[in-house]
Amino acid sequence: MTADRAGGGEDARVAAGRRTCARVGGSDSTGPARQALLTAEKLAVGYEKAAPVLNDVTFALEPGERIAVLGPNGGGKTTLFRALLGELRPAHGTLALAGRCASVPQTERSRLDFPVSALDVALMGTIPGRPWWRRPSRADRVAARAALARVGLADRAERTYGELSGGQRQRVLIARALVQEARVLLLDEPFSGLDATSAARLEALLAELAGEGRGVLIATHDLEQARRWDRVLCVNGRQIAFGEPATALTHDVLAATYGGAIVTLPGEDPGAPHHAIMPPHHHHHDHAPPR
Amino acid sequence: MTPALATVLDALAHPFSQGLMQRALLEVLLLAAVGGTLGCWIVLGGLSYGAESLAHGMFPGLVLAALAGVPLLLGGAAGILVAALAVALAGRVRGIGRDDAVAVAVTTLFGLGALLALSPATPVGIQGLLFGDVLGTTSADLLAGAALVAVVLLAMWLAHQRLLAAGFDRSGARALGISPFAVDALLLTLLALAVLVAVQGLGNLLVVAVLVAPAAAARLVTRRLAPMMALAVALGAVAGIGGLYLSYYARIAAGASIAGLLVAGYLLARLAAVTSQVRKGSATAAG
Numbered sequence: 001m002t003a004d005r006a007g008g009g010e011d012a013r014v015a016a017g018r019r020t021c022a023r024v025g026g027s028d029s030t031g032p033a034r035q036a037l038l039t040a041e042k043l044a045v046g047y048e049k050a051a052p053v054l055n056d057v058t059f060a061l062e063p064g065e066r067i068a069v070l071g072p073n074g075g076g077k078t079t080l081f082r083a084l085l086g087e088l089r090p091a092h093g094t095l096a097l098a099g100r101c102a103s104v105p106q107t108e109r110s111r112l113d114f115p116v117s118a119l120d121v122a123l124m125g126t127i128p129g130r131p132w133w134r135r136p137s138r139a140d141r142v143a144a145r146a147a148l149a150r151v152g153l154a155d156r157a158e159r160t161y162g163e164l165s166g167g168q169r170q171r172v173l174i175a176r177a178l179v180q181e182a183r184v185l186l187l188d189e190p191f192s193g194l195d196a197t198s199a200a201r202l203e204a205l206l207a208e209l210a211g212e213g214r215g216v217l218i219a220t221h222d223l224e225q226a227r228r229w230d231r232v233l234c235v236n237g238r239q240i241a242f243g244e245p246a247t248a249l250t251h252d253v254l255a256a257t258y259g260g261a262i263v264t265l266p267g268e269d270p271g272a273p274h275h276a277i278m279p280p281h282h283h284h285h286d287h288a289p290p291r
Numbered sequence: 292m293t294p295a296l297a298t299v300l301d302a303l304a305h306p307f308s309q310g311l312m313q314r315a316l317l318e319v320l321l322l323a324a325v326g327g328t329l330g331c332w333i334v335l336g337g338l339s340y341g342a343e344s345l346a347h348g349m350f351p352g353l354v355l356a357a358l359a360g361v362p363l364l365l366g367g368a369a370g371i372l373v374a375a376l377a378v379a380l381a382g383r384v385r386g387i388g389r390d391d392a393v394a395v396a397v398t399t400l401f402g403l404g405a406l407l408a409l410s411p412a413t414p415v416g417i418q419g420l421l422f423g424d425v426l427g428t429t430s431a432d433l434l435a436g437a438a439l440v441a442v443v444l445l446a447m448w449l450a451h452q453r454l455l456a457a458g459f460d461r462s463g464a465r466a467l468g469i470s471p472f473a474v475d476a477l478l479l480t481l482l483a484l485a486v487l488v489a490v491q492g493l494g495n496l497l498v499v500a501v502l503v504a505p506a507a508a509a510r511l512v513t514r515r516l517a518p519m520m521a522l523a524v525a526l527g528a529v530a531g532i533g534g535l536y537l538s539y540y541a542r543i544a545a546g547a548s549i550a551g552l553l554v555a556g557y558l559l560a561r562l563a564a565v566t567s568q569v570r571k572g573s574a575t576a577a578g
Binding site: 102103117121125126128160 | 453462519
């Protein structure tokens with residue numbers, strides 16, 4: 001049981017070639033009025049001694065922004081998230097965080113047959129802030145309940161996690177991230193498997209959280225959804241593009257991001273053709289519930 | 292008090308008028324406490340096979356201790372260490388699956404233990420090593436057992452949240468600052484300690500029953516960890532005490548009676564779970 005901090009504190013210094021948790025831009029900075037929550041510059045990340053699987057990533061996440069992270073499976077989205085969470089060290093470049101990152105994993109990664117309530121799961125968000133010998137305090141429980149209330153699940157706190165709907169489970173995991181006092185949320189395909197109502201509700205929640213000054217990174221395959229957010233980051237082994245969806249999502253960018261898996265649909269407006277991605281092949285999760 | 296009631300109470304109290312049975316009672320309660328709680332993590336974490344392997348793999352250690360006349364706890368501890376090492380080494384051999392490696396290492400060790408046990412210098416009480424000797428529990432055994440059980444319970448209590456988070460979402464645990472490897476190591480260490488305690492009462496072959504059956508039964512009928520643990524401890528205690536009565540009045544081996552009742556408890560829980568599902572199913576169909 002390591003005492004490693006998850007996400008990041010806010011006091012470390014920037015250093016080249018490392019992931020750092022630092023305030024970006026000092027008091028002498030004449031940069032933008034709003035300080036970026038996260039800045040990556042020429043970032044390269046990989047596993048152990050092998051060559052980096054993701055190269056040349058340069059982008060910034062401002063408070064209140066939702067960035068869609070687009071890319072094929074194996075294109076480096078998960079690797080990028082793991083670097084932001086501090087699980088992987090940058091091989092090259094710099095990564096600076098002005099606040100804690102928390103991950104909101106896919107709900108099917110967790111075991112649905114596990115005997116935990118929604119409150120138990122939200123309470124897991126208090127683990128990083130507590131030494132290993134200390135049990136959750138009353139304040140921790142209050143924070144967990146408040147986070148569940150924040151995502152609209154106050155009345156589901158005592159329900160068994162595995163018996164909630166897919167959208168509710170996703171919101172419980174968001175509550176767990178909120179309990180970690182994360183300023184940056186990393187969501188891994190949060191809309192996969194959700195019905196239209198749940199998806200709309202989740203999208204509204206993400207808009208609210210961004211509105212509170214948080215930064216939200218959302219790995220997704222849904223181009224239409226990505227167009228509604230503030231920025232897109234396209235990766236496929238390296239960064240293909242970063243910018244506002246309207247300008248960044250060109251046919252060439254999408255072709256480079258997804259390779260042959262992209263099709264162009266005839267749109268009503270010939271000037272703005274629709275692009276669609278072939279349904280992604282979903283990787284097998286070894287934590288799928290048994291039976 | 293009616294005479295009938297007095298007779299029943301007397302029948303219930305009589306076995307425990309002797310020191311031997313009192314110590315046995317305390318021993319089964321200790322086993323119920325550690326087996327019921329740790330058993331929940333073992334069952335949820337899919338470590339039942341590991342529990343069985345450790346118990347069998349430690350056999351040569353127990354036999355050697357019996358031959359040399361040193362405390363069984365000592366021999367058992369050394370036996371578990373050797374077993375863990377053998378399993379780890381066997382697992383590194385190329386072209387052999389993890390389960391197969393464990394099976395080979397454990398069977399080898401168990402065979403080695405049997406070979407030692409059947410040597411001309413065979414000490415008395417080999418049967419006790421295999422099937423346990425809960426009635427032979429000494430005060431020293433109880434003290435050592437209670438200390439180990441206390442350590443296991445305290446560790447579980449402190450690590451509860453991390454065990455829960457790692458079991459719930461192993462790949463996501465790292466993002467919460469939890470090392471899944473450390474959690475595994477802790478659980479296996481606690482498992483080794485629990486096996487060490489339980490082998491005294493239930494023996495090499497039956498020890499797994501108290502570590503797996505009550506928790507597996509409780510899991511079928513509860514949906515939260517705290518009640519699951521409480522129920523598992525209660526089941527273990529009932530089976531333990533029931534087994535002692537059975538052995539006293541029916542003159543059956545105590546360890547076997549306890550193990551038998553533990554399994555019966557599991558089967559009952561299974562039945563209860565199935566009937567409640569059928570009832571739920573028919574209610575849904577009717578509604």
